[in-house]
Amino acid sequence: MIPSLKTKRLTLRPLSISDQDAMVDIIMSDMDVMYWLPYSDAVSTIEGQQEVALGYITDFIKPWNELGFGVWAICIRDTKLGTLGSFIGYCGFLPEQIKGAGPEIAYAMGKSWWGKGLVTEALTACLDWIFIKPEVICVQAVTDMENIASRRVMEKIGMIHEKDVDLYDSVAKGNGLLPFYSIKREFYLRKRET
Numbered sequence: 001m002i003p004s005l006k007t008k009r010l011t012l013r014p015l016s017i018s019d020q021d022a023m024v025d026i027i028m029s030d031m032d033v034m035y036w037l038p039y040s041d042a043v044s045t046i047e048g049q050q051e052v053a054l055g056y057i058t059d060f061i062k063p064w065n066e067l068g069f070g071v072w073a074i075c076i077r078d079t080k081l082g083t084l085g086s087f088i089g090y091c092g093f094l095p096e097q098i099k100g101a102g103p104e105i106a107y108a109m110g111k112s113w114w115g116k117g118l119v120t121e122a123l124t125a126c127l128d129w130i131f132i133k134p135e136v137i138c139v140q141a142v143t144d145m146e147n148i149a150s151r152r153v154m155e156k157i158g159m160i161h162e163k164d165v166d167l168y169d170s171v172a173k174g175n176g177l178l179p180f181y182s183i184k185r186e187f188y189l190r191k192r193e194t
């Protein structure tokens with residue numbers, strides 16, 4: 001069973017295909033949100049947005065069945081942020097992309113909720129959850145060099161910029177190397193204690 005997580009202001013709950021329209025409204029139909037995300041070139045039409053949203057949701061649910069982790073829907077718990085239970089983004093873990101680097105963190109949130117520390121809050125709950133699993137000794141994340149908000153989030157949750165990598169054909173696509181961040185379980189748990 002996929003767990004739900006609670007933070008002070010958010011609920012992280014299982015995603016389902018019924019989130020497709022909300023995913024389109026909040027993520028795929030906003031080019032400021034999609035700018036750094038996969039398939040940003042495929043969301044210029046409503047049909048494209050629906051298709052990309054469905055692809056994301058499918059990819060986000062799949063690892064739950066195969067690997068015991070995956071991506072959650074981020075929903076409002078604190079009504080100061082909006083309607084209780086509304087979908088405002090996603091975060092969680094995708095399968096390892098670089099051997100030995102561990103699950104890859106993925107996240108995005110609707111623009112109306114940026115800059116409030118919400119993704120940092122959500123990801124902290126995700127890390128607390130995944131590092132209870134003894135088999136997960138490390139998690140990793142990549143972003144684009146110029147995605148400053150995303151890089152800052154990684155730093156705020158304690159991730160270390162280890163190196164720059166050519167992943168997802170980034171160099172061939174003209175996007176250059178991607179900064180690769182990681183955090184080890186031991187380091188994270190020690191940091192949480194202090």
Ligand SMILES: CC(C)(COP(=O)(O)OP(=O)(O)OC[C@H]1O[C@@H](n2cnc3c(N)ncnc32)[C@H](O)[C@@H]1OP(=O)(O)O)[C@@H](O)C(=O)NCCC(=O)NCCS
Pocket residue numbers: 032033034036037107108109110113114115116117118119120121142143144147148149150152153
């Ligand atoms: C990246 C993203 C998830 C951040 O969400 P958020 O809820 O705004 O994040 P937080 O509020 O927790 O933290 C953002 C941090 O970046 C900083 N920041 C944002 N834009 C910045 C900029 N242009 N220059 C410098 N710092 C910036 C904020 O000040 C904040 O840091 P602070 O708390 O030290 O002040 C959100 O912007 C988003 O969804 N972007 C589009 C999708 C995306 O890029 N996903 C990641 C793909 S790897």
